[in-house]
Amino acid sequence: MSAWRERWAGWTPRFAxxxxxxxxxxxVWQGLHRLRYxxxxxxxxxxxxxxxxxxxxxxxxxxxxxxxxxxxxxxFASVPDLINIVKASLFGLVAIGVSLxxxxxxxxxxxxxxxxxxxxxxxxxxxxxxxxxxxxxxNSEHALRQDAVRTLILGAGQxxxxxxxxxxxxxxxxxxxxxxxxxxxxxxxxxxxxxxxRVDEVVRIARExxxxxxxxxxxxxxxxxxxxxxxxSEKTGLPFxxxxxxxxxxxxxxxxGQLKEVAIEDLLGRQPIMPDxxxxxxxxxxxxxxxxxxxxxxGAELCRQSVRHGSRRLALVEINELALITAxxxxxxxxxxxxxxxxxxxxxxxxxxxxxxxxxxxDTVFHAAAYKxxxxxxxxxxxxxxxxxxxxxxxxxxxxxxxxxxxxxxSTDKAVDPVNVLGATKRLAEMTALALTHGQPTRCVTVRxxxxxxxxxxxxxxxxxxxxxxxxxxxxxxxVTRYFMTIPEACVxxxxxxxxxxxxxxxxxxxxxxxxxxxLAEQMxxxxxxxxxxxxxIMYTGLRPGEKLHETLFHADERYRATSHPKILLAEPRxxxxxxxxxxxxxxxxxxRDYDNPLLGELLRAAVxxxxxxxxxxxxxxxxxxxxxFPGRTVRP
Numbered sequence: 001m002s003a004w005r006e007r008w009a010g011w012t013p014r015f016a017x018x019x020x021x022x023x024x025x026x027x028v029w030q031g032l033h034r035l036r037y038x039x040x041x042x043x044x045x046x047x048x049x050x051x052x053x054x055x056x057x058x059x060x061x062x063x064x065x066x067x068x069x070x071x072x073x074x075x076f077a078s079v080p081d082l083i084n085i086v087k088a089s090l091f092g093l094v095a096i097g098v099s100l101x102x103x104x105x106x107x108x109x110x111x112x113x114x115x116x117x118x119x120x121x122x123x124x125x126x127x128x129x130x131x132x133x134x135x136x137x138x139n140s141e142h143a144l145r146q147d148a149v150r151t152l153i154l155g156a157g158q159x160x161x162x163x164x165x166x167x168x169x170x171x172x173x174x175x176x177x178x179x180x181x182x183x184x185x186x187x188x189x190x191x192x193x194x195x196x197x198r199v200d201e202v203v204r205i206a207r208e209x210x211x212x213x214x215x216x217x218x219x220x221x222x223x224x225x226x227x228x229x230x231x232x233s234e235k236t237g238l239p240f241x242x243x244x245x246x247x248x249x250x251x252x253x254x255x256x257g258q259l260k261e262v263a264i265e266d267l268l269g270r271q272p273i274m275p276d277x278x279x280x281x282x283x284x285x286x287x288x289x290x291x292x293x294x295x296x297x298x299g300a301e302l303c304r305q306s307v308r309h310g311s312r313r314l315a316l317v318e319i320n321e322l323a324l325i326t327a328x329x330x331x332x333x334x335x336x337x338x339x340x341x342x343x344x345x346x347x348x349x350x351x352x353x354x355x356x357x358x359x360x361x362x363d364t365v366f367h368a369a370a371y372k373x374x375x376x377x378x379x380x381x382x383x384x385x386x387x388x389x390x391x392x393x394x395x396x397x398x399x400x401x402x403x404x405x406x407x408x409x410x411s412t413d414k415a416v417d418p419v420n421v422l423g424a425t426k427r428l429a430e431m432t433a434l435a436l437t438h439g440q441p442t443r444c445v446t447v448r449x450x451x452x453x454x455x456x457x458x459x460x461x462x463x464x465x466x467x468x469x470x471x472x473x474x475x476x477x478x479x480v481t482r483y484f485m486t487i488p489e490a491c492v493x494x495x496x497x498x499x500x501x502x503x504x505x506x507x508x509x510x511x512x513x514x515x516x517x518x519x520l521a522e523q524m525x526x527x528x529x530x531x532x533x534x535x536x537x538i539m540y541t542g543l544r545p546g547e548k549l550h551e552t553l554f555h556a557d558e559r560y561r562a563t564s565h566p567k568i569l570l571a572e573p574r575x576x577x578x579x580x581x582x583x584x585x586x587x588x589x590x591x592x593r594d595y596d597n598p599l600l601g602e603l604l605r606a607a608v609x610x611x612x613x614x615x616x617x618x619x620x621x622x623x624x625x626x627x628x629x630f631p632g633r634t635v636r637p
Contacts, residue, residue: 018064024124025060025092029053032113032120055103059095063088085125089118148174152206154229155217156180156188156195159243163217164191176209199232206236214240227523234526275496276565277309283499285310290362290404292347292395293369295323297452298410301491302366303331307338309495315341315360317352317369348391350398357402364406364498365399367392367433370426372412375544377421381597385588385604388425389432393585396436396444406443408498409433413450413483413511413551417610420546424604424611428584431607434504435581445502447494449509450483450551463521467528471536473521476543480518481550483511497568506571508560514550546614581607 030048067088093114100109151167153160156178167173168191177196178185185195196205206214214233218225219242233240289306293299294316300323307314314331318324321344328342341359345352347369370388371377377384392409399407411430414423430446437444453460459482466473485493490509497507522532530536543549560569584607591599605611 018061020128021064021125022057022061025057025121026053028117028120028124029056029113032116033110035113052100052103055099056096059099060088060092063092063095067091081129082122082126085129086118086122089121089125092121093118148172149213150174150176150209150211151213151215152177152179152202152209152211153193153215153217154179154199154202154233155221155243156182156185156190157218159219160217161190163215163243164193173213176211177205179205199229202232203235206238211236211238214238216240216242219243230526234529239529275492276499279499280492280495281309284364284495286312287363288313288315288360289364289366290315290317290356290360291366291368292317292391293367294318295320295327296368297487298491298494299366299368300327300330301487302368302494303327304334305488305491305495306366307331307335311338313339313341313360313362315343315356315362317343317345317347317356319344319346319369346391348387348394350394353394353398354401357398357404362399362402362404364408365395365404366408366410366494366498367395368410369395370410370429372422374414374420374422374546377425378545381421381600381604382592382595384421384425385600386592388422389428390585390589390592392429392432393436396433400437400440400442404442406445406498407433407437408494409444409446410494411446411448411506413448413508415448416552417612418608419548419612419614421604421613422546424608424613427608427611428581428604430506431576431581432585434576435578437504438576438578443501443503444505445498446506447497447509448506449485449490449493450511451485452490453484453486459517459520460524463524464528467525467530467536472539473525473536474539474541475517475521476541476547477549478518478540479516479549480543480547481514481516483514483551485509485511493565493567496565497563500563500565500568500570502570507563508569508571510567510569548614 030053067084096117097114149172151173153163153175157180160178160180164175167175175193177194178190179197179199179202180186180195181198186197188195196209202214205211214236216226216229216233218229221229230240284306287310289303289311291299291303291306291314294303295318299316299318303314303316316324316327316331318327324342324344328340331338331340341356343352343356343359345355347353347356347367369391371380371384396407396409409429412422412426414420415427415430416423418424418427433444433446451458463473493509497505497509500507518538521538525532525536525538528536532538559572561572563570584603587603588600588607591603605613
């Protein structure tokens with residue numbers, strides 16, 4: 001009984017609307033014919049009901065149903081609904097004409113009434129809907145709570161227009177005005193809200209309107225415009241939010257209609273990546289995928305992107321139990337139909353990888369597990385070699401043995417002309433992957449990119465925590481720059497590069513322009529509602545061991561060429577001496593077993609000739625760094 005009542009309650013409004021619409025059809029049909037008959041020399045009488053009128057209502061009602069006129073709600077009537085009404089009226093005219101012609105050859109049917117019918121009916125159906133919505137919007141505006149937040153909107157375009165309706169509907173916000181740089185909009189009204197001036201006048205206008213919140217409604221703006229608008233908003237001292245762009249909504253990072261805080265990536269000039277989704281889906285669709293380091297920043301996003309684009313089975317290999325539980329639970333919640341295989345273990349253990357390969361039978365293996373902290377690895381040579389090089393050997397060998405179609409190594413821009421342990425071990429990992437897959441059916445793909453915004457251990461969460469504690473924010477050098485990408489952007493490009501099909505390839509992602517870390521710190525302080533140097537100090541600590549002032553994306557001996565995607569470049573892999581790499585791996589394995597750091601350093605330099613270390617010693621306890629040059633090497637100042 002309860003289910004029946006709920007169903008009836010859902011149908012009652014639509015039944016009432018359908019009754020109203022059919023009443024309007026009867027009224028229009030009667031009115032037009034009575035007017036036409038009244039002008040005749042011998043006026044004809046028009047009955048209130050007849051078989052012809054029944055056919056008119058039946059034909060027009062059928063058309064209303066077919067065009068979906070009752071799927072919308074009067075409360076949200078808009079231009080598409082009005083267009084639907086016009087279509088229904090025109091198609092209804094055709095249906096009525098055919099029905100009456102078949103019934104009585106259209107006897108006593110007025111052509112003038114037929115000609116006017118769709119226009120009159122469109123007006124009679126559309127006007128009540130528009131009036132009802134206007135009335136509801138008017139009531140919403142007057143039903144604002146006494147404590148509604150006075151809101152000033154920056155941007156009077158489509159996003160601003162939609163925002164006004166959403167704010168009024170919520171009842172918690174009162175739009176008091178728009179700011180827009182378009183001169184043609186000055187003095188106009190958008191849903192009754194005036195456009196009061198330019199964005200750079202926000203300080204004066206916010207004070208005059210007693211605004212308590214600013215909302216930036218320019219979701220399609222480039223980074224330079226966002227920075228300018230944010231800078232103007234900061235001067236008011238008021239809190240400000242931003243309407244998310246469509247890309248963020250589609251990727252699930254924001255909800256439709258939800259305001260978000262301005263994030264650092266909004267200010268760094270990272271334009272949304274437009275990948276070839278069809279190529280990615282064609283490559284991933286129905287495949288079994290295995291990801292190592294599945295609980296890390298890149299690994300977890302690769303898992304999400306893989307199942308989102310069609311993978312039928314996903315194996316998650318992770319040594320950190322909490323990270324594995326978290327990643328598995330999130331995927332199970334969002335993708336309940338995908339077969340998930342969580343595997344707790346060290347991917348550098350051959351037994352773990354054999355077990356994982358047997359369970360997953362992967363078509364594609366993404367090797368994302370790695371150590372990546374530059375200063376720390378300078379004093380942890382053994383672990384850097386073991387986890388970044390020897391683990392890559394284990395995973396690549398297991399992939400070849402299991403017959404995986406593609407092995408994808410996640411590398412770094414620091415592997416280009418390496419000056420630190422991270423860069424050298426990742427370069428040797430690239431060489432290892434190429435050596436082990438050489439001449440094998442397994443395709444080897446290496447993808448290089450730079451720093452990832454908001455990844456675990458990166459500079460952004462560190463700055464955020466330092467700002468939360470009141471500072472100081474520590475920057476190594478005033479001139480230091482780095483390339484940055486967002487996590488989703490990097491992972492989408494990894495999938496895009498992997499889908500391209502070259503048997504042995506090294507892809508470098510276009511990272512855009514380098515970002516000064518000092519500027520990044522200043523912007524993050526401002527986004528927190530504070531002023532650099534006044535509220536939060538910036539302290540320069542000097543470059544740490546292994547760090548360069550500027551990163552390099554390309555190696556001189558690797559010829560780069562464009563690919564089908566403008567953000568991905570293909571490097572021709574340098575020739576890898578397979579026998580020498582295998583011999584080096586054997587020696588590194590023995591030295592790692594004995595924890596012989598000096599020998600590991602010598603072997604690493606021999607295996608990667610371009611490795612020119614800067615400062616290989618780092619005191620993990622937090623004491624002073626000590627620069628100890630490798631024998632026979634010149635330490636750069």
